Amino acid sequence: MIQLFHVSKIFGPTVALKDIDLRIRTGEFVFVTGPSGAGKTTLLRLIFGAEPPTEGQILINGINLSRISGTKLHLLRRKIGFVFQDFKLLSRRTVFQNVALALEVTGEKGSVVRKKTHQMLRAVALAPKEEAYPIELSGGEQQRVAIARAMINDPLILLADEPTGNLDPEITREIMVLFRSINLRGTTVVIATHNRELLRNTDQRIILLHKGKALE
Amino acid sequence: MIAKLRLWATYLKVALSSILYNRLIYAISVGTIAISLLILGAFVLLSVNVRDWIQGWGQTLSISVYLKDGIDEGTRERIRTAVSTLQGAEIKGFISKEKALQDMKGMLGSQAGLLDGLTWNPLPASFEVAFKNVDRAKFEPKRIKEALEKVAGVDEVQYSEQWLDQFEGLLYVLKIAGFALGGLLCVAVLFIITNTIKLAIYSRRNEIEIYKLVGATDWYVKAPLLIEGALQGALGALIALVILSAVHLVLSFKAVQVFGLPFLEFVFLSSSYALGILFLGLVLGLLGSFIAIGRFFKF
Numbered sequence: 381m382i383q384l385f386h387v388s389k390i391f392g393p394t395v396a397l398k399d400i401d402l403r404i405r406t407g408e409f410v411f412v413t414g415p416s417g418a419g420k421t422t423l424l425r426l427i428f429g430a431e432p433p434t435e436g437q438i439l440i441n442g443i444n445l446s447r448i449s450g451t452k453l454h455l456l457r458r459k460i461g462f463v464f465q466d467f468k469l470l471s472r473r474t475v476f477q478n479v480a481l482a483l484e485v486t487g488e489k490g491s492v493v494r495k496k497t498h499q500m501l502r503a504v505a506l507a508p509k510e511e512a513y514p515i516e517l518s519g520g521e522q523q524r525v526a527i528a529r530a531m532i533n534d535p536l537i538l539l540a541d542e543p544t545g546n547l548d549p550e551i552t553r554e555i556m557v558l559f560r561s562i563n564l565r566g567t568t569v570v571i572a573t574h575n576r577e578l579l580r581n582t583d584q585r586i587i588l589l590h591k592g593k594a595l596e
Numbered sequence: 597m598i599a600k601l602r603l604w605a606t607y608l609k610v611a612l613s614s615i616l617y618n619r620l621i622y623a624i625s626v627g628t629i630a631i632s633l634l635i636l637g638a639f640v641l642l643s644v645n646v647r648d649w650i651q652g653w654g655q656t657l658s659i660s661v662y663l664k665d666g667i668d669e670g671t672r673e674r675i676r677t678a679v680s681t682l683q684g685a686e687i688k689g690f691i692s693k694e695k696a697l698q699d700m701k702g703m704l705g706s707q708a709g710l711l712d713g714l715t716w717n718p719l720p721a722s723f724e725v726a727f728k729n730v731d732r733a734k735f736e737p738k739r740i741k742e743a744l745e746k747v748a749g750v751d752e753v754q755y756s757e758q759w760l761d762q763f764e765g766l767l768y769v770l771k772i773a774g775f776a777l778g779g780l781l782c783v784a785v786l787f788i789i790t791n792t793i794k795l796a797i798y799s800r801r802n803e804i805e806i807y808k809l810v811g812a813t814d815w816y817v818k819a820p821l822l823i824e825g826a827l828q829g830a831l832g833a834l835i836a837l838v839i840l841s842a843v844h845l846v847l848s849f850k851a852v853q854v855f856g857l858p859f860l861e862f863v864f865l866s867s868s869y870a871l872g873i874l875f876l877g878l879v880l881g882l883l884g885s886f887i888a889i890g891r892f893f894k895f
Contacts, residue, residue: 451813454808454812454813454814457808457810457811462809468805468809469806470803481807481810482810484606485807485811485812486811487599487606529810
């Protein structure tokens, strides 16, 4: 469960988010949309704990982010997967190493890391390319690597910021199918997008951000 | 415990991979650190040897009694007797004028031809005297010098302590210069390491962001950088010690003798000094990394 109580975020003179009250239930699939600068990315970053809100409280599964110590925040982040428009893959690491990284940072055993990484790469249909470097992959493949990395720790929540922004419509459909299957396994999925096509054919909940305010 | 060891193995792997990737920057940095620590090590080596020489000379107090030219055998024997009666004195040898000239030619080596033009031998004959089992605190070379110079036939008396006083002064200057230079070099090494790690952080800021993104602890990001700094410092110190030892090996074949004093043995740094330099490199490396990391992350 993600809960936001009267959350505002102000950057200097700019009000990015204003008095947001929001509940996203466990296992829900939610789109956050709005024009550029509406505060979509800021909202996801606040939920991820990358930024503190200027005002208000954020609770993730009952844990108040403003009360959590910096050293514990990384533990919470392991339960939140994050996928970006620009994939954020390590160019010097192979597909396998990029995905394995999320497990390695937890100090997991090498054999467990290898087994789970192979499983995850099979799940996103990238097993044949595990030794390839990101630069050798298409945009859709890179995004699947990023999703595999975000999912390998079995997160409770998957946040995706414009995950299809750099992809063509065919690949976008493939990626959305992947998100849907992740959600069906019980993971809460929150996707920030301004892709109208994506929203037109969905029956999922849509949160519209406009001038920092949230509208359902 | 095993999980922690596994993490440390990962930190080391990340650090080594970063060093390999930025190998040119690291090679320059390690080279500069090695040169700085080499200069520092050379100063320590010189100070240690000068100190040892002075201590060695101090343990064998000696005087040279120079005789006037043209004295007869009887006068020379009276001088020998006067010297022998001094407490703890032992005449190590009589150096005739001819032997003194011969020794001088030997010391000059290939330049000995300079003495060929001499029509007479200007060097005096002398008794070389060593004092054994004397209390150094109670030893008064000045008084002995004055007493012996009153004996008929004695031209001049020189004692090793005159040199010791000068060398002790030199040692003091060396110490002060060593501290000042050492301090400056340590600051320079710190500066080099801090900047190399800062460059490493800049070149890896995307990587660091991704580490944070996947839930890495702050320590997971910082530990490899600290290892990189420590490795740089230690490697620089190790190279400095290897070069210093090679230079010492070459120099130690050349025994040095100064003003008739005992032969000088050129010793290398003791293991504690060598370990000290290695440890200094390591600590400077860690400190440099700490400073660089501190500018980017809060500890």
